[in-house]
Amino acid sequence: MYRGWNLILTIIVTFLSGESLAFWSWPFSFQAATVEQQPIIESTTYEYADSHAKRIAIIGAGAGGSSSAYHLQKFAAESDLSINVTIFERSSYIGGRSTTVNAYSNPLEPVELGASIFVEVNAILKNASREFGLRPKSTDTEEAEVLGIWDGAEFVYTQKDSDWKYWDIAKLLWKYGLAPLKTQRLVKTVVGKFLQLYEAPYFPFRSLSERIEELDLKTVASVTGEQFLADNNIEGSFATDLIQASTRVNYGQNLNIIHGVETMVCMAIEGAMQIQGGNWQIFDSMIQSSNSTVRLNHTITEISKVQEQEKYNVKTVTTDAIGVNHISEEPFDSIIIAAPLQYSNIKIASGLLQHTPDEIPYVTLHVTLFTSPYGLSPAYFNLGPNDEVPTTILTTLPKNIPAPTDPKDFVGPTGFFSISTLRKVINPTTLEYENLYKIFSPQPLSSEFLSSILNSPTPVPEDLATVSSSANNTITWYYPHVWSSYPYEYPRVTFEEIQLAPGIYYTSGIESFISTMETSALMGKNVARLVIDDFVGSAKPDSEPLVENVVEVENVVIEPEIGVGGDMPVVDEFPVISIGYYYIIQRKTGGAQNLIKIKATLSNISITYTLNIILLRNQYKDTFSKIAPQIPTKVLPNSNLHVTKF
Numbered sequence: 001m002y003r004g005w006n007l008i009l010t011i012i013v014t015f016l017s018g019e020s021l022a023f024w025s026w027p028f029s030f031q032a033a034t035v036e037q038q039p040i041i042e043s044t045t046y047e048y049a050d051s052h053a054k055r056i057a058i059i060g061a062g063a064g065g066s067s068s069a070y071h072l073q074k075f076a077a078e079s080d081l082s083i084n085v086t087i088f089e090r091s092s093y094i095g096g097r098s099t100t101v102n103a104y105s106n107p108l109e110p111v112e113l114g115a116s117i118f119v120e121v122n123a124i125l126k127n128a129s130r131e132f133g134l135r136p137k138s139t140d141t142e143e144a145e146v147l148g149i150w151d152g153a154e155f156v157y158t159q160k161d162s163d164w165k166y167w168d169i170a171k172l173l174w175k176y177g178l179a180p181l182k183t184q185r186l187v188k189t190v191v192g193k194f195l196q197l198y199e200a201p202y203f204p205f206r207s208l209s210e211r212i213e214e215l216d217l218k219t220v221a222s223v224t225g226e227q228f229l230a231d232n233n234i235e236g237s238f239a240t241d242l243i244q245a246s247t248r249v250n251y252g253q254n255l256n257i258i259h260g261v262e263t264m265v266c267m268a269i270e271g272a273m274q275i276q277g278g279n280w281q282i283f284d285s286m287i288q289s290s291n292s293t294v295r296l297n298h299t300i301t302e303i304s305k306v307q308e309q310e311k312y313n314v315k316t317v318t319t320d321a322i323g324v325n326h327i328s329e330e331p332f333d334s335i336i337i338a339a340p341l342q343y344s345n346i347k348i349a350s351g352l353l354q355h356t357p358d359e360i361p362y363v364t365l366h367v368t369l370f371t372s373p374y375g376l377s378p379a380y381f382n383l384g385p386n387d388e389v390p391t392t393i394l395t396t397l398p399k400n401i402p403a404p405t406d407p408k409d410f411v412g413p414t415g416f417f418s419i420s421t422l423r424k425v426i427n428p429t430t431l432e433y434e435n436l437y438k439i440f441s442p443q444p445l446s447s448e449f450l451s452s453i454l455n456s457p458t459p460v461p462e463d464l465a466t467v468s469s470s471a472n473n474t475i476t477w478y479y480p481h482v483w484s485s486y487p488y489e490y491p492r493v494t495f496e497e498i499q500l501a502p503g504i505y506y507t508s509g510i511e512s513f514i515s516t517m518e519t520s521a522l523m524g525k526n527v528a529r530l531v532i533d534d535f536v537g538s539a540k541p542d543s544e545p546l547v548e549n550v551v552e553v554e555n556v557v558i559e560p561e562i563g564v565g566g567d568m569p570v571v572d573e574f575p576v577i578s579i580g581y582y583y584i585i586q587r588k589t590g591g592a593q594n595l596i597k598i599k600a601t602l603s604n605i606s607i608t609y610t611l612n613i614i615l616l617r618n619q620y621k622d623t624f625s626k627i628a629p630q631i632p633t634k635v636l637p638n639s640n641l642h643v644t645k646f
Contacts (some may be wrong), residue, residue, distance in 0.1 A: 053082040054535050057314050057332040058292070059300050059346075061089035062096020063517045064507035065338030066283035067124060067524030069290040075532040083535075085292040086330070088316060090299040094287055095280030096339075098517060103371060103436060104428050104469055104477050110278050111369055111422065111436065113481055115517045118279065120271035122518040123198060124525060125282055129275060132285035137276040148390030149245045151398040152413035154382060156241045158390060179238035183267060186232050190264040193217055194514070198522065204529040208495045208509060217261055221513065222493045225263030226255040226403075243267060245394035249418045251486055251515070252363045252442060254410055256403040259491040265514055279517070303504075304349040306331050312352075312503065334503040334531050338524060341506065343484065355497040357506060361407070362484040368439045370467075371425060371477040374456040375435065391421040407488065408442070416441040419453070427476055429469040434476060444480065486515040498527065505531060 056072060058065045069085050076083045093099075096114075103109040118125045129136070145161040157175070159168060172180055193215045196202050205211040212218050220228060225247060229239050244255045246266040251258060275281050287294060295316070302315040311331045318326050337344070342359040376389040383389060395414040397403060404410055411417060417440040424433045439445060451459040456474040461467065467478040489512065496509025507523040 053084040054334065055311075055330075055332045056083055056085045056334045056336065056531060057312075057330075058085060058087045058336045058338055059344070060096065060337070060339035061087050061091075061094040061283070061287065061294070061296075062338065063098065063283060063520035064524040064527075065089075065096070065336065066094065066286040067521035068336050068338055068507065068528045069292045070128070070286035071525040071528035072531065073290045073292075075528055079532055079536050081532060081535055083532075085290060086332070087287060087292050087294050088298045088300050088314070089294070089296050092296055093280070094284045094294070094296075095278075096283070097520075098278065098280040098283060100278035100280060101369065101479055101481075103369070103425050103479075106428060109425050109436075111438070111479075112274070112278065113367055113369070113479075114483070115279060117272045117274050118517060119269060119273065121195075124521040125279075125518055126273075128282050128286055132282070132289070134281050134285065135276045136273045145392060146388060146390040147392045147394070148381075149241055149394050149396055150381065150414060151396050152415075153398060155390070156237070156396065176236075176238040176242075179234050179236070180242075182232065182234050183229075183238070183243065186229075186234065187264045187267045190217070190220055190261060191268050194261070204526045204533070206498055206530060208498060208513065209493070212495070212513065218493055220260040220264070222491050223260050224256055224491055225258050225260050228260030228263060229255070240399065241396055244396045248396065248411075249394050249440065251489055252365055252410060252417055252440070253489060254397060254403050256405070257410070258489045262489040262514060265516070300344065300346050301327075302347045302349075303335065303352065305352055310503065333535075334505070336505045336507065336524075336527055336531065337500070338507045340484075340508045340511070353500045353504065354502075355500045357496045357500070357509065360512060361488045363407075363486055363488060364442065365483045365485040366439075366441045366444055367481050367483065368441065368445050369437070369477075369479040369481075370450070370475050371427070371434045371436050371469075372454055372456070372475050373427070373430075373432065373434045374454045374474060376419070376421070377453055377455040379455075380453050393419040411442045415443075415449070416445075427469050429476075430471050444482075450475065487512045489515070498523075498530070503534070 058068050065087060069087055072083060072085055099112070099114045100110040101113050103111050120126065147157075147159045148155040149157045159171075194217065196215055197205070197211060202211055202215065212221060223231070225243070226239070229235060229243065234243075239255060243263065243266070246269075247253055247255060247258050247263055250266045251262065255263065295318070298316045298318045300314060301317050302313075304313045304315075305311075306313055309331075311333055312335055313329050313331055314335065315327065315329045318328075320326060337346075340362075341357050376393075378385055378387050378389050381389060381393075395412075395417055397412045401412070404412065418438075420438045422436045422438055425436045426432070427434050447460040447462045447464060451474070454460070454474055458472065458474045460474050464475070464478050464480075467473065467475050469476040492512060495513055496506060498506060498509060500506050505527045507520060507527055510519050510523045513519070
């Protein structure tokens with residue numbers, strides 16, 4: 001996220017509606033980069049006294065894996081369950097997509113290479129940062145910021161940070177009419193629906209596809225952003241200028257490609273914050289607080305089944321300082337795969353997975369960081385020599401060309417998605433202030449391009465490896481990196497399964513729906529809840545696929561012992577909380593979790609039930625069909641039943 005872009009959204013949100021849209025952090029990939037970031041935690045091993053503790057392996061120490069570890073300990077403690085968590089990370093640091101590098105190799109000048117910003121309504125990231133006492137860093141700058149949206153020939157919109165907010169509003173309304181307000185209302189509706197996923201009865205969830213349909217977001221995800229906006233009477237320049245500029249800088253995709261939900265996410269960005277020293281500290285602190293065993297520089301090579309046990313073998317390889325590989329193998333009760341499986345190179349035993357995630361295309365994003373004593377060139381952007389060049393430049397497609405459908409052409413004639421002047425930094429050699437730049441592009445940047453955008457009389461050297469902080473250099477520090485950053489967010493109606501096999505869980509399926517640090521952390525929390533629920537045998541009823549056979553037994557009157565706790569009737573020690581609502585009696589039978597759905601009405605000392613026997617697994621159909629009529633008398637009074645609100 002850029003503060004200059006946030007300026008536009010602040011105007012739209014604060015002054016037109018008086019409400020905040022803050023929601024998402026900028027999305028980047030889970031793949032590791034070679035950086036100078038030093039985690040608080042090195043590889044650690046914790047000793048656990050309880051030899052009967054459930055052993056859980058987490059593969060990946062990014063947002064999803066860190067959140068899984070953090071929430072596993074919380075949920076296990078609530079359930080009085082002893083667990084032993086081991087985190088395997090193939091890189092040398094924790095944080096995944098949240099990665100910093102140091103300008104001039106100076107640890108006092110960290111720069112976010114990946115996810116830069118999170119916002120006020122990112123509940124998991126915000127609450128964790130507060131819990132761990134991590135200090136937020138101001139995004140304000142001493143100099144006025146200027147945002148420009150460039151189409152390759154001209155700036156179709158510019159906005160300067162100033163005290164003249166009402167003039168800015170008038171300018172926005174004059175150019176785009178009521179489209180900004182319509183967009184704000186639409187974003188609020190879509191984001192509001194998604195936020196329900198954080199709380200019961202929608203949390204936790206075993207099927208993302210089912211939850212999206214229940215939240216009425218399936219239709220939004222099934223169409224392009226272009227179509228969704230048109231269906232809501234938001235078309236024309238505001239869509240192609242501002243909204244498309246946001247989808248490009250966020251996801252490298254245009255409105256004719258990206259689905260409607262992700263389009264709305266791109267516009268919900270107010271309330272930016274970041275952590276001093278790097279956002280990766282949130283995830284490092286999560287893992288530290290979880291007391292997990294951490295194994296950095298460990299690559300998972302194979303997952304197989306332990307013979308005649310409900311466990312899995314995890315094989316790893318690590319290389320020591322003299323280049324010798326060390327291979328080890330350990331058994332685990334459950335495994336959380338917290339990184340895109342298609343990039344993991346893990347060999348999984350044949351037939352082990354009931355669901356194998358599809359390989360999907362990811363955006364190849366080149367992130368280029370560099371410093372220069374020179375500003376951006378007015379001539380390159382067709383401005384006069386004395387005109388001010390925007391400090392943040394986002395891009396869109398020119399209106400006279402059709403939107404490309406081939407990924408290699410998505411960027412259009414601009415050649416880059418964004419250029420941002422991040423801040424001033426001090427060159428350690430000259431002790432002079434210089435500009436720190438960050439560019440997103442689909443291809444590596446050439447020295448010719450860098451020479452053309454900088455207002456310098458000296459060309460950038462062809463070999464950028466020779467760049468140094470010496471005086472008179474056009475570029476004094478240079479750091480390129482390429483990510484497989486996020487999926488192409490094509491419209492779709494189904495998403496990857498969360499549970500790939502009994503005891504094997506997957507967090508990255510949410511990436512095709514919404515790809516951010518926060519949503520990965522949410523999926524990590526969700527999977528942690530499912531793991532603990534599965535261990536204790538009390539998975540949330542609302543998260544089960546209530547399918548297969550239904551046997552109805554109507555007007556059955558039973559008369560169990562009824563006690564009274566205050567004014568609350570009790571059935572077999574479980575209170576009937578609200579007469580007339582549906583409840584679940586939950587029972588473990590033969591290893592299957594079977595739910596009896598009951599509608600209760602109170603009649604003197606009797607309770608009349610309408611029973612629906614909902615069978616969760618096909619193999620139990622016959623058994624339960626035969627015993628269904630006996631369930632009211634033989635099952636209800638049993639002490640191993642549990643009643644919860646449906």
